[in-house]
């Protein structure tokens with residue numbers, strides 16, 4: 586069971602969260618610390634203070650380490666794809682940059698980081714290959730070629746293809762095809778990462794169950810890499826011409842600013858219970874489950890897709906006390 590850690594937690598500035606992580610988890614992921622913009626912000630500049638602290642924290646506490654992320658279309662600086670004049674670079678030049686990046690960043694830790702997200706979000710929601718500078722410059726087979734490179738450079742880490750919405754059948758089918766095609770060509774892909782940014786409406790536990798069954802049938806191990814559960818309404822759910830831009834509209838969008846009603850807390854606990862019943866049932870095919878943050882206070886879902894709301898997506902409250910949901914989760918794991 587894992588949590589994604591932020592800069593404050595790994596650098597000792599949030600001792601209470603750090604203690605909770607030690608007590609509750611044995612697997613950690615660096616929320617933003619190893620993304621390209623953070624670790625390699627300009628050509629030749631690497632910043633390892635926080636990643637090193639992340640790795641040392643995990644090792645000091647006997648935790649399994651997850652590396653996130655080597656290739657993604659977001660949080661990657663524009664210079665990566667450009668020459669000095671700002672024009673797109675050639676495929677050869679981009680391969681050289683990527684090989685340098687993977688060697689410096691992931692190579693620094695070797696097998697100490699057990700898993701790496703090698704490619705994140707290469708597929709669109711309809712299952713087609715996403716357009717991105719990686720694809721434009723390297724060509725349509727870039728995912729397979731990047732995994733082959735990662736295998737060469739990271740022989741002691743497990744290589745993961747990570748994406749969201751893999752509960753959606755069309756997208757999942759493409760992910761399975763992508764992974765099996767690589768394996769048929771002798772390219773190592775060790776597991777799939779299901780991000781798991783869920784909400785109370787979708788997916789239902791049965792959708793997650795179906796996804797896990799299909800991955801198991803295809804022989805693909807699963808990690809839940811970024812699990813959280815948004816409990817807030819989306820804009821389209823409360824839209825009404827008469828309400829737009831009024832205080833009532835703002836309140837409906839952000840209904841639990843001051844507290845979470847008991848009834849809502851029970852609904853959330855029941856949803857987590859349903860998900861964990863599935864996880865327990867499918868445990869043989871799940872290598873790790875990582876929550877995307879430690880407490881609700883730190884979650885990105887307070888600011889996305891709308892800024893400044895009060896969301897309750899994790900198992901620990903803002904004051905680090907356990908939610909009712911935690912009991913429900915633990916309950917599912919009892920024999």
Ligand code: GLA
Nearest residue numbers: 616653705749780782811885
């Ligand atoms: C994606 C990325 C994560 C994170 C979330 C939002 O899922 O993989 O690193 O940025 O979006 O926080």
